[in-house]
Amino acid sequence: MDTRPYSTWLEVDLGAIKNNIKQIKAMTGTRLMAIIKANGYGHGVLAVAKAAEQGGAEWLGVARMEEALNLRAAGIKIEVMVLGYTAPVMIPEAIRNKIHVAIYDQDMTKAFEAYAKKANGRLKVHLKIETGMGRLGMAPELAPDFLSTYRNHPKFDIDGIFTHLARADEPQFDSAERQLTVFNKLLGKLRSEGLCPPMVHAANSAAVLNFPEAHYDMVRPGIVIFGLDPSPGSPVPETFRPALTWKARLTSLRVLPPGHGVSYGSVYVTSDHERIGVIPVGYGDGYRRTPGQQVIVRGKLVDVVGRVCMDQCMLQLDAVPEAQAGDEVVLLGKQGDQEISANDLAARWDTINYEVLCGLADRLPRLYYE
Numbered sequence: 383m384d385t386r387p388y389s390t391w392l393e394v395d396l397g398a399i400k401n402n403i404k405q406i407k408a409m410t411g412t413r414l415m416a417i418i419k420a421n422g423y424g425h426g427v428l429a430v431a432k433a434a435e436q437g438g439a440e441w442l443g444v445a446r447m448e449e450a451l452n453l454r455a456a457g458i459k460i461e462v463m464v465l466g467y468t469a470p471v472m473i474p475e476a477i478r479n480k481i482h483v484a485i486y487d488q489d490m491t492k493a494f495e496a497y498a499k500k501a502n503g504r505l506k507v508h509l510k511i512e513t514g515m516g517r518l519g520m521a522p523e524l525a526p527d528f529l530s531t532y533r534n535h536p537k538f539d540i541d542g543i544f545t546h547l548a549r550a551d552e553p554q555f556d557s558a559e560r561q562l563t564v565f566n567k568l569l570g571k572l573r574s575e576g577l578c579p580p581m582v583h584a585a586n587s588a589a590v591l592n593f594p595e596a597h598y599d600m601v602r603p604g605i606v607i608f609g610l611d612p613s614p615g616s617p618v619p620e621t622f623r624p625a626l627t628w629k630a631r632l633t634s635l636r637v638l639p640p641g642h643g644v645s646y647g648s649v650y651v652t653s654d655h656e657r658i659g660v661i662p663v664g665y666g667d668g669y670r671r672t673p674g675q676q677v678i679v680r681g682k683l684v685d686v687v688g689r690v691c692m693d694q695c696m697l698q699l700d701a702v703p704e705a706q707a708g709d710e711v712v713l714l715g716k717q718g719d720q721e722i723s724a725n726d727l728a729a730r731w732d733t734i735n736y737e738v739l740c741g742l743a744d745r746l747p748r749l750y751y752e
């Protein structure tokens with residue numbers, strides 16, 4: 383991995399992703415759809431897709447058709463599913479590229495049908511059921527009639543039925559149990575009437591960890607394949623490894639005199655002679671403008687001082703006299719005995735680790751290693 387051309391970059395451990403996927407497969411014993419939407423949770427979708435396949439994922443899940451087509455254009459051959467909305471006009475492309483789509487209401491199905499008729503081949507469909515998420519999904523009571531109408535359709539293969547759990551990261555509450563009860567009741571009815579699609583799936587990362595009864599024929603983990611916790615109350619096992627490190631180079635180091643303002647608005651003013659360093663990272667990279675942040679330099683936590691700019695921010699380096707321009711600085715990850723995790727950044731930014739990852743700007747180079 384040659385980091386010399388870059389001033390800030392992400393290092394992604396593809397071995398960690400493969401290891402995490404292997405562990406999920408061993409825990410669940412089912413097929414696995416690696417959820418790699420939003421640029422592979424910020425890690426870089428194509429490299430993650432290949433690592434996921436090598437780790438044993440049989441399926442890849444994304445949110446949008448553009449993401450699915452991007453995988454196919456890159457030569458990814460394993461099963462790909464669009465979990466969210468697909469524009470009807472894209473159905474011929476879905477058929478041509480053998481991409482599974484979610485279906486969740488009658489009008490949508492009719493629109494898909496009209497476009498499917500114009501294409502060669504059959505559309506791979508998974509019926510999404512509303513069990514309590516309040517997002518996308520057909521009401522369970524409508525599903526039996528829907529399936530009996532469409533199961534022998536000349537243009538549709540209804541390959542799957544699925545739902546999504548809203549609170550599987552809260553195993554102490556019975557919300558996920560309630561959703562699973564609704565889903566299981568429907569599955570029982572469909573099975574007794576010979577209407578159940580071949581594949582049933584429901585489990586996001588939290589349900590992979592907390593609800594074995596939700597594993598069914600396939601699990602759909604996202605955040606845990608990157609080695610991160612679905613929530614503070616649902617940590618990944620210690621054997622899972624985070625895949626991401628964010629680094630930058632110290633691009634300038636100066637001693638500023640007392641009373642010197644640092645960055646826009648001079649909200650930080652030096653109180654003495656202070657060693658102030660610069661790193662080329664800012665909110666244009668997804669590093670937030672929150673005050674009171676820290677990064678790691680030469681294995682020590684140091685303060686980010688003054689306002690974070692679009693492409694740069696400043697560090698107070700008095701505690702690290704050995705620091706030099708060119709040093710590697712860690713914003714997320716480990717250096718020496720110190721670590722700043724995605725959870726730490728999420729707490730700092732009053733958000734969740736998912737949003738930290740998805741906020742990593744496209745312009746950050748992603749460098750891969752195993």
Ligand SMILES: Cc1ncc(COP(=O)(O)O)c(C=O)c1O
Pocket residue numbers: 417465546585586587588602603604605606612
């Ligand atoms: C339908 C669906 N399944 C699975 C996932 C994966 O979720 P997680 O990253 O919590 O495992 C998502 C992500 O939001 C999703 O929308």
